[in-house]
Every structure is written in C-alpha cells, then in structure tokens.
Amino acid sequence: MCDIQQVASKADVIVNGYAFTKSDEIIKVLNLGCPVRAAVLSTHGEVLETSMDDIELDIVRDYLKRNQRFMEGPDDA
Numbered sequence: 001m002c003d004i005q006q007v008a009s010k011a012d013v014i015v016n017g018y019a020f021t022k023s024d025e026i027i028k029v030l031n032l033g034c035p036v037r038a039a040v041l042s043t044h045g046e047v048l049e050t051s052m053d054d055i056e057l058d059i060v061r062d063y064l065k066r067n068q069r070f071m072e073g074p075d076d077a
Contacts, residue, residue: 004032012071015063022071029060043068 007030011019014032021028026048031037039050045061052060 002030002035004030004035007035008032013067015067018060018063020064020067020071027064027071029064031056 007019007021008014011021011030013020017031017033019030019032021030022043025043027041027043029039029041031052037052037056039052039057039060040048041061041064042048045064047057047061050057
C-alpha cells in the first residue's frame, strides 16, 4: 500500500481527491480516498494503465483537461 500523504505532497495538482503527478511523458493519477483506484495517462490524456472503471476514468480525464495548465512548469510552457 502506498503512503497517501507522501503521494499527496509530491502531487503537482490535487483535484477533488485525485492526485495528479507529472513524470516525464506520463501523468500518474491516484484516488486519495480509495488508493487502489489509479491510472497512468499520457500527457495528451490517453489511458496507458488503469484500475478505475470507465465512469471514474472519464471524470479523471476531464479533471486533467481542465487543470493541466496548472501542472506545467516554466520549461513546459
């Protein structure tokens, strides 16, 4: 089991209980309320791996779309 506080503190953005962490060309997403629910997305929002159902995955992808600009650092702009 992962350390939720550590994941949350390293996350680039947390939206409605989902921690989004950008790493190279992927974005890791963890449901902080239910840590067995996770996803790995490309920076374009394509699903690479997931343990989420389709509805939760659609919600997460929408959160990413709406908040991805907050994950971009000076090198990404």
